[in-house]
């Protein structure tokens with residue numbers, strides 16, 4: 220196996236964090252003291268990613284800030300998330316040079332009128348380059364989106 224192309228997955232049963240070693244530029248954004256999430260990302264420990272160390276919301280927020288696209292995520296079974304666990308208040312956050320994060324329980328209606336329920340955190344593309352619109356797929360890193 221080519222050691223430079225390791226892809227690892229870590230899950231808390233709700234969200235799965237995907238880490239692609241060859242994309243990591245060691246910016247330390249995920250684990251440095253000022254802005255990282257040390258309870259989840261800590262390269263001095265094994266495994267270096269511990270998804271049980273923070274809430275799903277916090278994990279997604281930090282994964283979306285990875286500048287290289289080495290970190291990405293997917294929700295395991297969105298339909299399994301119990302209604303009572305869902306926050307009713309929505310919060311919208313703009314990630315610098317990245318997606319728009321919407322926290323909370325929302326319904327996304329596409330142009331054909333199909334409705335999808337989204338829970339916890341939804342990342343919407345702001346750069347226009349995603350292949351999975353309206354959602355972010357990490358393409359903002361490749362296209363060098365600034366904004």
Ligand code: SF4
Nearest residue numbers: 243244246247249285
């Ligand atoms: S934020 Fe991304 S690029 Fe930076 S160290 Fe973590 S995984 Fe690597």
Ligand code: FES
Nearest residue numbers: 344345346355358
């Ligand atoms: S903002 Fe992430 S793909 Fe466009």
